[in-house]
């Protein structure tokens with residue numbers, strides 16, 4: 001499938017990205033602007049011919065048709081027989097039917113209920129059964145029921161004016177212990193967020209939270225401290241959560257795409273319904289752009305094609321996402337689930353084994369912190385790691401403009417350094433006064449940067465709720481396009497099942513209730529060790 005691009009790569013792989021800037025228009029030609037964002041991919045080895053080949057690939061793989069199928073409610077999640085309509089959640093005035101039924105009245109009704117609930121909670125109208133105002137909210141969920149709101153509440157901290165929101169995800173008791181230790185159960189609301197309401201981590205933590213609340217306010221009042229976000233209304237009722245505080249959603253919302261609906265309730269509580277609506281509007285604006293912008297003007301399409309170029313054509317196995325924004329420090333983790341759970345597959349839609357690589361390993365940390373940690377490898381390691389930088393032109397701290405300027409200078413310096421590198425001559429010049437002869441050359445070699453390392457940069461004016469919505473939707477559509485080109489189902493996640501099943505079987509073995517006989521030698525050894533030291 002990638003033959004044309006591979007042959008093209010063979011002819012261009014040795015050229016210097018920097019030399020491409022002999023074309024004075026390169027930066028503009030290899031950038032896309034929309035919705036106040038600038039996506040610059042000119043510091044890559046992509047030229048006009050590369051881009052034409054990539055756009056032709058997208059056409060040939062049917063990206064446009066598949067995109068319309070998604071937006072109009074076709075069941076493109078073929079292994080689960082489901083539509084993929086998280087886009088409907090952020091376009092409440094739109095209209096979409098699934099199985100002949102208009103899904104929008106339900107979306108609008110749930111959004112209004114969430115807004116009424118969040119407003120009541122924030123305004124003090126909805127109180128604890130004892131009449132106290134809720135000061136804190138704990139969202140208990142994992143994966144898609146945690147990463148989105150946890151990332152966004154932090155990202156939008158400057159807009160936070162509601163109760164404090166906390167997140168518990170890990171089944172490790174340390175997590176819920178440490179979060180609850182700092183809170184007052186008498187004024188805490190617990191939101192149990194689980195699409196299925198069967199996830200063992202979430203249900204275990206929910207029970208622990210219930211015991212914690214009940215111990216303080218009594219069994220009868222405990223229920224008044226709980227709300228639920230789920231598509232399994234039977235199970236939320238079994239848990240004893242009053243239906244007035246249950247916010248449901250349909251199976252056409254995938255877990256890692258769910259923060260636009262009820263799973264975003266903690267974000268709505270933190271920033272308020274208006275800012276949540278602005279977040280939705282940002283997502284909807286990006287949807288519109290993705291659906292209508294042509295070819296190279298389409299930012300999600302180009303972000304995806306740059307990804308395909310680096311991962312499938314150039315064979316770079318990972319990509320680093322590097323937000324120069326401390327408040328986006330959970331974005332890499334969010335994108336890890338979005339990208340790797342979606343596109344980490346080995347078979348195509350028809351079940352055949354892929355004969356090319358599926359999605360890349362995605363990782364990252366905010367700048368400038370990463371610079372003092374792993375950037376060494378990015379600059380001088382033997383593997384090439386395409387980097388995706390992002391930064392706002394303005395920070396939220398008017399008194400700290402100089403710090404934001406320093407942040408931006410660092411962001412720009414990194415992409416320049418990766419591309420430009422430092423030659424042996426330049427490195428020699430740096431240490432010429434300190435060493436001589438063979439020692440001078442040896443020392444200089446350690447200071448050489450090969451350069452010619454690709455990166456992209458996304459810049460935007462300010463990280464507002466709307467801009468965050470645009471960024472998240474941009475990445476969702478990037479994943480979608482890459483998945484279509486790879487011919488895989490980006491919307492299932494069978495790869496998480498086996499570990500879950502084995503963990504269930506290992507539970508009684510670890511607890512000492514069943515024998516480890518029948519397990520492999522390593523597992524038996526680990527169980528023995530645990531038994532020796534656990535008590």
Ligand SMILES: O=P(O)(O)OC[C@H]1O[C@](O)(CO)[C@@H](O)[C@@H]1O
Nearest residue numbers: 143144145194195196199255496
């Ligand atoms: O919301 P739930 O049903 O608890 O699932 C949580 C997460 O678990 C997964 O199913 C993977 O185990 C994710 O896709 C999902 O986001």
